[in-house]
Amino acid sequence: MxxxxxxxxxxxxxxxxxxxxxxxxxxxxxxxxxxxxxxxxxxxxxxxxxxxxxxxxxxxxxxxxxxxxxxxxxxxxxxxxxxxxxxxxxxxxxLEHEPRVAFLGPEHTYSHEAARMRFGSSIQLMPLESFAAVFQAIENGRADFGVVPVENSTEGSINLTLDLLIDTALVIIGEVLLPIRHSLMSLSGDAGAVRRIVSHQQSLAQCRGYISANFPHCETEAVASNALAAQRAAADGTIAAIASKAAGEAYGLKTIASNVQDVAANTTRFLVMGTRPIEKSGRDKTTLLFAVADRVGTLNQALNLFARNAINISKIESRPLRARPWEYLFFVDVMGHRDDPKLARALKSLSNKALFLKVLGSYPEGRSAAA
CATH class of the missing domain: 1.20.59.10 (Chorismate mutase)
Structure with a gap:
């Protein structure tokens, strides 16, 4: 046999x-x-x-x-x-409705990956040219939801997103924590042929140590997205792109090196934007912004309102208040849902003390892809 x-x-x-x-x-x-x-x-x-x-x-x-x-x-x-x-x-x-999800395009950006991670593959993808276009598409009804990056564990907050949150009528309905694993790729995969390294400015910053140590002779160029960087590299053999492996595969690039980010646990937090608030999940986060009078102790008094109600503040960041030099808006993430009694009480007290208060959304706390 x-x-x-x-x-x-x-x-x-x-x-x-x-x-x-x-x-x-x-x-x-x-x-x-x-x-x-x-x-x-x-x-x-x-x-x-x-x-x-x-x-x-x-x-x-x-x-x-x-x-x-x-x-x-x-x-x-x-x-x-x-x-x-x-x-x-x-x-x-x-089968009920295929959601239209907007994100910073083209396809194969990390925003695209975050959208797929949250909504799966059965969606209508809407790759757009800017974060502002993403917000606008949801506001005018062309998209149901949007996914935008708000901060990176290495480089900090993305100010363009924070600025858009100030005036929008949209609400945050979720967050995605996406591990970022950059690859350096080119048409030939030959490191010796590289004369210019192209990527989004955030990605270049996240890999500056690697670039300095391994490609000190190369120029760097910031472009609108990592996927666009991969497109550039596919058209010019002297260009290497820093992007995801998925972007490299989509444009026929070969890998020179993997995991070139300077910090191994590099993670970007994305916000999921929608038009309607969502209910409590039992493990929620609330994002708000407020302004207080420019007087000694006013910020401390505002933040103490959360401490008195046993509410943990997980993040606070300031942004300049437009048209009022040296005054600031404060973006704050706190644990809990706005409908929780303790947080509702703290927000009511804050509204009486603040010059301006806006709750941007309460949503389930995100977990990393491996969680």
């Missing part, structure tokens, strides 16, 4: 053919269960339509994924389980 058709001797476990037959049966069961789930999702969508409910339910979707992770006994990792269920939920959601 040839090795191609040989069967395992008895006592050594099931043969390859038996295992494959078992796999085929399981695949059919999975398909039937997914189809049944989709049918239930369709009926839920019909009821939500009658009641005027939202198609996208981030709190409910998060609860489903967290329960599946809690029940996971392996061998799949929690991150693999999460990705599978993000896609199942995305496909079922699309």
């Amino acid at each position: 040839s090795s191609r058709t040989a069967r395992k001797p008895s006592g050594e476990g099931p043969s390859l053919e038996i295992l494959r037959a078992r796999m085929d049966e399981i695949n059919l069961k999975i398909l039937r269960l997914i189809s049944a789930r989709a049918s239930v999702a369709t009926e839920i969508g019909r009821l939500k339509h009658l009641e005027g409910g939202e198609v996208y339910q981030p709190v409910r979707e998060r609860a489903i994924i967290e329960r599946m992770i809690a029940e996971n006994e392996g061998p799949l990792t929690n991150d693999q389980v999460k990705r599978i269920y993000v896609e199942i939920i995305s496909a079922c959601r699309a």
